[in-house]
Amino acid sequence: GIQVEQSPPDLILQEGANSTLRCNFSDSVNNLQWFHQNPWGQLINLFYIPSGTKQNGRLSATTVATERYSLLYISSSQTTDSGVYFCAVQGGPGTASKLTFGTGTRLQVTL
């Protein structure tokens, strides 16, 4: 099946810093989503981005489908950004219903 790798596994930032999280995947995808899991376990949709670039406030994401990677940018980080960021993908026909998750990037933003 499709493989998803995220980097870095852990990241510690000072408040106000910028960061880039990376997601590599092993095959073509029909869906790519970025999620933020907060300390209470809630999984929050950040972006649905199988290709192209999207921005939402301090967050933006870019997926280059032909090169099989996606990037999540966090600018001017805040302590509320702490948590785990997951990338998840769905592959081609026959795998349309299955989201495959990476193991996540654990982000800690300090004062």
Add this chain to the structure above:
Amino acid sequence: DGGITQSPKYLFRKEGQNVTLSCEQNLNHDAMYWYRQDPGQGLRLIYYSQIVNDFQKGDIAEGYSVSREKKESFPLTVTSAQKNPTAFYLCASSMGNRIVQPQHFGDGTRLSIL
């Protein structure tokens, strides 16, 4: 408010006991999913259903069962055959059952063994 409701938030199971986790959605979504998350890991698919009265096994279906009698409901039963049930369980739904649509998640149920 439209959304996905999972209950209970915390659940304890005795050895040899079956327990059922509830998932209800009022988004009018066709497809529903159950995932399991272990500490420090990503989510893994247990079962999914693209339409009422139909469901398919995911990657880790052994020891679990589901039903889809109504569009808005997709309960998950953790049976006594599941030897390591302690985990965080997340339910999701998506609009399409033929075309790929983003999945939206409930707040999860934490299951522990007594």
